[in-house]
Amino acid sequence: MCANTELVAMGLSELLINAVEHGNLGITFEEKTRLKEQDGWQEEVERRLGLPENLAKRAVLSVRRIEGGWEFEVCDEGEGFDWPRFLELAPERAFAPNGRGIALARQLAFSELEYLDGGRRVRVRTDA
Numbered sequence: 001m002c003a004n005t006e007l008v009a010m011g012l013s014e015l016l017i018n019a020v021e022h023g024n025l026g027i028t029f030e031e032k033t034r035l036k037e038q039d040g041w042q043e044e045v046e047r048r049l050g051l052p053e054n055l056a057k058r059a060v061l062s063v064r065r066i067e068g069g070w071e072f073e074v075c076d077e078g079e080g081f082d083w084p085r086f087l088e089l090a091p092e093r094a095f096a097p098n099g100r101g102i103a104l105a106r107q108l109a110f111s112e113l114e115y116l117d118g119g120r121r122v123r124v125r126t127d128a
Helices: 005-024 029-037 041-049 101-109
Strands: 060-066 069-075 112-116 121-127
Touching (some): 005 029, 005 069, 005 101, 005 121, 029 041, 101 112, 101 121
Antiparallel strands (some): 060 069, 069 121, 112 121
């Protein structure tokens, strides 16, 4: 579909994982860092996926053909987040086990990236 198929797939994967983990399950950056360092991240994701309040939550990917490329939108049912701090690769996160996905997706995979609804939706565009 796209000129940079592998990079777009990587970028969409990062955004979808964020929608589930951080959006729908409410795992904060700090919590994920601690869980990854303690090797408990996967168990916590599975635990939260099984909680009654999360069973019906969904992350949705929409795809739309636009002039000269493609537009993708990922929506979650979370509370939103402070997305501007994750748009650039920050030195304090350089060696963290997480926290670089949005910046990498923005820089490598998409020509445009914008958050909407307080971070509950992200819209990205890529060339054909």
